Amino acid sequence: MKRVLVVDDERPVVETIELMVRRDLSAEFSVVGEASSGREAVEKAQTLAPDIVLMDVWMPGISGLDAVREIRARGLACVFILVTAYERFDIAREAMELGVLDYLLKPVVRDKLAAALRAAAAFADRRFELERREIEHREREERLRSFVEEAFLRAVMSGDGSGFDPERYRAALGIPGTRAVVGAAAFRALPGSPDPRDEIRGLYGSFRQAVRYKTRALAGPLRSGFSAVLLPVSGMDSAEAEIEALRVGLTQALYSELKDGRIRFGFSPAAPLGEAPASWIAAYRECLGLGSADGFGPSNPAASAAARREDEKAFLESLVSGDPDRARWALERILESMRIAGEPSVSVRYRLIGLFAEACRNLEVRGFLGTGTAGRLLDLDGLRSAPGMEGLAEAARALFSAIAQAVGEAPRWSVPVARAAAYIREHFSRPISLESAAASIPLSPARLSRIFAEETGRTFSEFLTGVRIEKAKELLSEPGASVKLVSAACGYPDPNYFARLFKKETGYTPTSFASVSREGTDEKP
Template identity: 30%
Template sequence: MLKMMIVDDEEIERRALRMMIERYVPEVSVVGEAENGRLAVELAMELQPDLMTMDIKMPGCDGIEAVSLLHERLPAVKFIMVSAFDEFEYARRVMKYGVREYLVKPCKKEHIVNAVRSVVSDIDSEQRERNRIGELRRQAEQADAVLEAEHVAALLADRMPVGEPGHWRRLAGITDAREGAAIVVSVAGNGAGWTEADRRRAYEWIRSRIKRQIRSLVGPMTGLHVPVLAFPDETVPDGAGGGLSMRSRLVRSVRAFLLLGERELPDRKLAVGIGRAGAADRELVQSYYEALAASQVPHASGYGFFEDMPVLPDDVYPYPRESEEQLLRAVRRGDAEEAAAAFERYMDELLSMTRYDLERVKYDLQKLFAEPVRLLREHGLEARWPNALPALRDEHELRRHAASQLRMLTERLREWYADEHRGSIERAKAYLAERFDRELSLEETAEFVGLNPHYFSKLFHESCGVTFIDYLTGLRIEKAKELLADPKQILKDISLRVGYRDPNYFSRVFKKTVGVSPSEFRCALSVPSG
């Protein structure tokens, strides 16, 4: 029902008008009366009417002045002006304030009723038009949200159509070179008892609130996780004239989002994982998997960065590292059958160690797949992440899907190795990476790949840019550097672990390659920077 106010300095006029409206225009409710313009403005600000009848000639603040003030403060209100003077100048002065009707006293009943009904019709038409435009805007926003979510899903699944990179970033006002980071918002619980409507409401709330806090592209809800590509504003000041770091900007936005969640979703516990920053699509995909891992680790603050996640020892975080290494060795060689068998052993141990905690298993599988995906991409091959893992809820489905994805990646490597020259060198490099801690010769490696030693030496140098012995030495020295960072490792043991039986010879080779002795290198590591 529409609300109406009557403004006239004569009480009898107000009563008569009220009676006519209540009897002949029942869709309008008279909510207030005022005897002058000043009171009319005050009361209208309180009652927020849809239309008002306004006498022009009143003591103090007259009708024209009152209408001008109200038009500025309540521009949606419609006015019917009433005057004892049929003068064009009065009509002209008030029409610019949105006055719809001008009545001259004394007014016939039918003129008043028709004038009010005409204004009511105008208000109804405007409301229908606003509703129509609002519905079109809502539909457009929904379509944009669906397309945006599909874009994010395609990017994270590495199935972006040709010509699409950067398209949605530009539509969202984000430049191609702008640095961002992936965020994963997870809803605590297993979703048991959730209806599709529950899931949709949770997703729509997360999407709208996260966009309120940060410029972003929001992907679809998978399981109980929502992926977000966040691009914090670069001009946020830190209070000291400088700009906040990417990390600080993300923390500020995520904290505000989680506070909203506590107030508006008290029955849903939200957690946020944040990956490392990057600008390229590939870096954002990697950031997503880091954010997914970080979102699955409990944090007192409700959010956590992947870069802050501790590397826990096996006695605190049981993990089948030996089985994982056997599996990855088979994958690196492109041996699909051996990799499949190794994966079954790995999964058996992983499920047992995690006590069949599927969320933990998914998290560990995401980390496992990072190595074969990285390897294929380094060789210039297409490699898709197993994007469906987070949504799987059954141990057998999880095992079957992960095994299928791993076989696909391994067979891609095997096909790549099938090229005679390239494959021989890559298989030789994989062989060296597995056995650099032993005594190795060029002849033994050439025999492994089935090539004449002389031809293999020439081919290796041409392909790698270094000689066979220099490449092997590089592998050993890099591993030695890694071991020297651990003060518990003694030099003699390090020498043996990187393939040198004579510690003195190892020290000479290390110093020739690095420029300092192993002891000096270790001392330099222990000196605090800055």
């Protein structure tokens, strides 16, 4: 049903039109308001949002045509029908220029009113459909542009200049000129963030919005905590000014994120668009603090080795301290220094494998990774068999993401409780007690017992039993496992006591559990 506003300073005319609509056209139209002057018509149109306006030409104050002009200026999508006592060419011409659809002569006749309203309703429907199609077309264009923009920036972020053809993208993206500045953006959640991955996605969203609405640059996809920004420049003379404008725009939009280090940028010098992949590497290196493209990192081998050791130390410490983004940053620096050295040698590859192995052991000892999870993550065949430097880097990032996810899901205990849990995991095969664990921290047994139960939800003894039983299940799954040897390896010198306890905890005897595990059935608990 279409909404109608009736505007006329003659009350009988208004009442007659309202009566005809209510009596004969109520299934199609509804009079939602009336006005007796041009100014009132403008106000009512603003508040009532009618589909159709029946507008008298001559009224006190501003005329009907002036009211139409003002309503149009305010962007309201009304269809106008003039109501007039005179057939004058000058009025008709001005009305046509304002987009008035039709006019009715007074006194208004029911059939002509119905025809005019139906024509206006059909016009409104057609206009709505055209607007809807135009919006859909724009949305399709925007989706296509976003797809092309992402494909273009992905090609840039690959760092591989072979086969890179910017002309494929220039026309679709409307890139002017043949030169560009490439920037790298790194995103890092603050330590203690409840959901670092979600925070990084939020930072990337703020970055992408700032690039899109505050600059004329292009923003790349989010990959391993990094993204790219590409700014076309007109020429060498204007490059510095355009780069400065980009920096200012990003700084204004992302001031707090840049100030606290959650977002960091690096930029390449202006270069031909065809060299964008190489420019990305330069910007990426600057973002990591490894130097510019022409420096390729520290020239002193001793300094380079020292930096590598510092990055490895930061990687290990950050994982244990609960700062996975700092660890990821350190890993990216390690991978970049490896990439600079060329294809990874066997020794370099195994040094990276050893770094991940040490990280998993540290996390397991401190209670942040369960034994089974640590064992699964320590399957490092992906790093051993990854082809080339790019394959190795992708495998390392995937493994790091799996470790960071497992650590993020682990409970974050206090230092005394974490140390007690680590003590249990390290010494479960020996006769240990609450007293011996408390002495290793050091802390009084009573206080350790209380905070351990509060934070883990289990008593010290229950936690110790759980660790031993999980290890026993792991050992019993091995071919040829002996219940007696497994019992001793898990801190139970009496195999009979071990068997009773194992059945109580799992519902299986050690022998039946070993049998089910080796058969690979779904009955394993």
